[in-house]
Amino acid sequence: MSFHRAVSFPVAGLAAALGVAAALPLPLAGVPAHAAASAALSRSSFVAEAVRRAGPAVVTIDTERTVAVQGGGLPRGLLSDPLFRQFFGLPQAGPSQRTERGQGSGFIFQADGLILTNAHVVERSDKVTVGLQNGRRVEGQVVGLDRLTDLAVVRLNGGGPWPVAPLGNSDSLQVGDWAIAVGNPYGLDNTVTLGIVSSLNRNATKLGITDKRLDLIQTDAAINPGNSGGPLLNADGEVVGINTLVRTGPGAGLGFAIPINRARNIAGQLLSTGRVSHPMIGVGLDNVRDTSGNPAQGGALVSAVQPGGPAERAGLRRGDVIVAVGGRGVGGPADVVTAVERAAIGRPLDLTINRNGNRQDLQVIPAEMVRRGPG
Secondary structure, three states: OEEEEOOEOOOOOOOOOOOOOOOOOOOOOOOOHHHHHHHHHHOOOHHHHHHHHHHHHEEEEEEEEEEEEOOOOOOHHHHOOHHHHHHOOOOOOOOEEEEEEEEEEEEEEEOOOEEEEOHHHHOOOOEEEEEOOOOOEEEEEEEEEEOOOOEEEEEEOOOOOOOOOOEOOHHHOOOOOEEEEEEOHHHOOOEEEEEEEEEEEEEHHHHOOOOOOOEEEEEOOOOOOOOOOOEEEOOOOOEEEEEEEEEEOOOOOOEEEEEHHHHHHHHHHHHHHOOOOOEEOOEEEEEEEOOOOOEEEEEEEEEEEOOOOHHHHHOOOOOOEEEEEOOEEOOOHHHHHHHHHHOOOOOOEEEEEEEOOEEEEEEEOOEEOOOOOOO
């Protein structure tokens, strides 16, 4: 089983187009017009109303970036030899360039033309072009992005007014709620799929994604390449998540979205400061294992402690087992990561540990994670 970010790199041209002739029902003799209209209304779907509310704000994001390409797999020594290049008519020494194009989705969440999408849709892009549902295409500018949560904000360069998707409350979601995914998979604009919320708080590390800090909404609404950054709607047409991951391989029905409450917080930080602060305590964590070496239920084993970091200053040692954070029990390493991410930088966080069979209470003060590179 593997997971892929739902972003597509479109292939030029479409192999075939499918046309289906829809048979339109004829009015029945003797049936009053108002009765026919009532029957038509009764077949109206809540999905149609939800998409009508949010759909105009869903956009296609096309990106371009220029990458350097070393020529032809030939040894660098030969490529740098001017006689060799002259003999074979090769261009002046140096890497050639090519343009890579990608495509994803997003949605306008503020009337001044601000778009939420995934960081992996727009990172390292030289040019961003946004396509609206009405056919208009506008250049966009990346305001900021955060790779750790895979979120980005893009600003439209142009005059509005812009359609806006209403934001909901992802904390009020329950398993079994309707979930509507909207996006542009494979470049097919305004595609809508329906499912339910399959699970909540799926930690990205449990999916084998170790470079992200995310608690995800799981849904069986189809999310395909190109859906990345598009909205996940509730039955009222409110955005409750941002589509980001899709399961590939046999057994479909596993899509994942970033909760909108988390995205709203990240977007606020990107807009106010251009960057996002992430708390850390400076530990490496592993599963607690039984005598057979299999993962055991409950607790997170401290496998490493950063010298001079918050955890070391608080007295944590390698081999300790964290069993509770902030008074809540820990089922595994992902629970500790989630609790730390939700903590405030500089404010004490209560830990309960098991050290050689003895329970102890400690206080650690999270510090800001230092990251290399932009985002």
